[in-house]
Amino acid sequence: MKMNVVINLLYLVTSLTIIDTITIQDLNIPPEHVPYVFTNFPSLAEACKNDPSCSYKSALIGNVCWGYENDCNKTNSYHVRPRCPGDHKGWVKTKAAQYDTFFTQADFGYVKEQISDLMVMCEATYPHDTSLECSKYLRFCRGRKLMLNFTSLVGRGNNLRYKMDILGPGQIGGYCNFYSERLQKEAEHMSALQSWAPEFVNFKATTQRPITDGLCDVIIDKPTYIMKLDATVNMYHHFCDFFNLYASLHVNSTHPSMFSRDNHVLIWETFNYDSAFKDAFKAFTINPIWDLKEFRGKVVCFKNVVFPLLPRMIFGLYYNTPLIYGCERSGLFHAFAKHILHSLNVKLQIRKNDKIRVTLLSRGTKYRVIQNEKEIVDALSANPEYEVQRVVYDRSVPFTKQLEITHNTDIFIGMHGAGLTHLLFLPDWAAVFEVYNCEDPNCYQDLSRLRGLKYVTWEVKTKLTQEDEGHGPGGVSHAKFTNYWFDVAEFARLVAVCADHVRRRTDFRDYVDASLLSRAHEEL
Template identity: 40%
Template sequence: MGVNLNFVIFFAAVVFVNCGNDFDFNLPAQHVKYFLFRRPDIAEKCRADKNCPYNLMAQNLDECWGYEPNCNFGKRSYSRKTIKCSKKAPDIEKSRNAFYYNADFGLIKKQNASLVELCSPVNLGDASLRCSESFEYCYAKNIFFNFANLKHDKNGKKYRSDIIGKGDVGGRCKFHERKFKNLALDAYDGYLQSWAAEMKYFQRFPSFQLNDSYCDVIFDQPTIVIKLDAGINMYHHFCDFINLYLSQHLNGSFHQDVDIILWDTDASPYFDIFRETWLAFTTKPLIDLQDFDGKRVCFREAMFPVLARKVFGLYYNMPMPDYCRASGLVQAFSHHLIHRLQLKQNGPLREKLRVTYLVRSSQYRIIMNTNEIVKRLKADPQFSVTVAKYTLAIPVLEQYQMSHNTDIFMSIHGAGLTHMFFLPDWAVVFELYHCGDPECYRDLATLRGLKFFGWEDETKVQYQEKDVKNPKFTNFYLDADEVMRIVHLAAEHVWSNKLFRQAHARLHSKPKPEL
């Protein structure tokens, strides 16, 4: 059965409308006021409804994410409170602004500024299409895709960009040909960089009707169509998730009553060892593109989000701005996942710091003297040590929960360090050895706003094999004294961290006796 949606025009884009309970946002409590500022239509409903749980909050909304048209990157913005810049910066304000626009909510401001209306409705039920620069993000209504060329049984190769051609995508609308040509002229069409390979074929079809006569499949509910990076690598896959979160900000809706189609052209279904993470974005089963082989699929409302490897994207192709750290966007993403996946913080402990030592289960990048290091860690009375091996045998939500209850997270260079998205804000990341790539996870920790420690002395690490061309393909012996020295520096940071001390006091301080 189709659902009649009342579409709301706001922020230069049509946004998904909340279905069901208008005030059941399922957002972190600290995010609600920013969301209401972003969505004045919902805020107005809340002010008019005394049963709205945020009625009082909605009366005076003066704080914003920072990308809204009526909100600049000033004192009222979310990121102004999170971004920290070094006093070594030649111009702190200039550095802060550069960080904001290249690594924070300013990315959304730039995407929104580049949105172009390519197809406009003339009559009720007509199509519409808006896309940002290079077709990096698109939002559409009442359009179709024809997947006659998918033929995944014969051509089931990953990262295909030949399944949509002339006549395979479009709708009934007023087509702005000059705008379309200008946008397509400079568009790059890398599979995980944009939607140019598909949207460049968009056409006006005057006779198109979104009904069973024209469509084999109709999506009446809001739909997210997304191309994906590797589902077996946490670092790469979380590029998908964080850019989807960015796109939801651009779209203006975080509702979970949405269909999600995984645009993967491989012959086999998309293999995703982090599949439970999608619970933060939808309550519905995921849908594989190959289910539509040979069919014409119609969408009443669809979002095509920013993709994982966008040029100068977040965070895969990002040139890290100097002098500043702690992206409000990345922090908000982390808090959003922790809230939606219902991870519970059980700490801090009264007298110990929780250390998680993540062990790889692969052939390479093994620390050969792990037992010696773990023994030293466990002998230190200030530490409660967990040796973790995140394999398929451990449900991914349990892995996230373990990481969330960590004060010092340590592991050798590898995708497992991406678990820093689930660490508490006071935690420390210690990359035991960088394997020739010292920037990757240091930069991610910089974005996340976590203190990062890396290996400092190359004379205190031994390769298992001599003359190794690529240090990512060998194993190592680390000087245990040097490991402990760095861990103790990490511990000092956690013990003195303001957020840690506040959380510790809330959990363990005894109430003062009444007089």
């Protein structure tokens, strides 16, 4: 207990510059999240109260919490909470246990579990010493005055990705009381994208203080996030990176600067980072993205460094999430979506009518193409209650523009594929129509229920036609590697199911009414 108290006090001291100057206006927070930050950090609330220019005074009223704080009451937790209307299918014995399981698996309860699992791996005796703290299986770690030695990267080329030997023995460490056996015990998930074990098994305590005793070629003053990335060409996998980075902000919630973007991101590979989704990093940093080439051949000391949760952890989020049946709607996923949309300035548009906005995501790929797509779009467009658009989300459409289209969609339609990850950024009232799941039934259905959205998929297999048996890599036959024709009337029926859901939503009706009232006032 004493060690945890010591290290947590040390983490309150990040950068004096940040602590002295930070205000709620400086932080990257959606307005609806401000009350939760005020509760966690009363100093920010007091500063706003005493600042005549603070525009968040209305958020000072109330006692709310995210859901991972020790004294957080469920009724005061984040306003989007899980629902468990369905049967739990034998996982647990009671409804309360079903709810609690989902909350721990996929909501802010997951953050709470990571925080409660934090262990001191290397204890600082004095504030200017090194300290290291990690969660179970070394999924998340954070350190102060940490030294990383990249001299052995010289001559290894620029194709280092998913390598578990970036560091060797003693090439990560610092001056502290090191609990080696404790760290080694948590290293059993040894994998490139499941744990930080490949790096931290090399940790050694130094006999000198790295920064004050001159062991560093480079000293990084600003907080730094060191990340291992999944497949950056695929939205589903890359957004698992961004989601876990966001969740890690909450795990690291010892100071309001957790939401500051004046930090650094270092990607744990030597490839130049590029992705069609790279704008999402703007939600986390205002600085250029680094890779390991930045420090090749140098000993680098980080005053404050975080090793975030990883994209492919065993029982992680959202890849490999073992979701209990019957529950839906995670506040953590909702907060993540709001964080991204706010940071990239993506807003809901004022409606000019009460028509349902239908967006069909067309695939410009070899497989999973809807062969009679034009006939389907024409049939839907003939319905006077719909506004229908067909879109192709490729590099010709900036990612922020893609998000703008998605966020202003009521029914989002697409074949099984990574583009359906856009569903994370739909409005709360929206419905997702995964036209055909291609024999992978849980992936986007689970993502939809994590986000709390209505989900529909093809029901009658006799009403679709498969081009052939599917020709995948290595000659494997699978439903993902072919194309399809769909019965137009059945397609329209399933869209109507989605439309009925949208129209029944009070928040949809309220937004349409407010839009029409606003337009009427403008015309006057």
